[in-house]
Amino acid sequence: MTTFSATAKRRAALFLGAATLATSAGLGAAAPASAAASDCNGYQLCLFTDANYGGTLIRWNYLPAGGTLPSDHDSVSSIVNNSGSNICFYEHPGYGGLKFTVGPWQKWATVPDWINDKISSLTPC
Numbered sequence: 001m002t003t004f005s006a007t008a009k010r011r012a013a014l015f016l017g018a019a020t021l022a023t024s025a026g027l028g029a030a031a032p033a034s035a036a037a038s039d040c041n042g043y044q045l046c047l048f049t050d051a052n053y054g055g056t057l058i059r060w061n062y063l064p065a066g067g068t069l070p071s072d073h074d075s076v077s078s079i080v081n082n083s084g085s086n087i088c089f090y091e092h093p094g095y096g097g098l099k100f101t102v103g104p105w106q107k108w109a110t111v112p113d114w115i116n117d118k119i120s121s122l123t124p125c
């Protein structure tokens, strides 16, 4: 289990709060028919519950500090990383289990089978 410093806890809270806010404002969740890679622009990090950028969209408008996904654990199947940083995704909350790294500006229409529907936390790395 990862031990967070007070600063890391605050950053994680901000990160999770922003994602929750986006969802409640209608920005983080989209109907399956409308989610698309083009929904992910600017400096956003976008996770999709279905392959080919479909299903529910979880989106951050800036590079997240890292943390456990606020929802949709074990369901991410495609990823758009519109940032200049590597993002490491983990099988378990708190950066445990399998680790999958997505490079800067990469788009994965389908994540590898071994991590599909398993991601629960992430952090820039």
Ligand SMILES: [Ca+2]
Binding pocket: 048, 049, 050, 051, 074, 075, 076, 077, 117
């Ligand atoms: Ca899925």
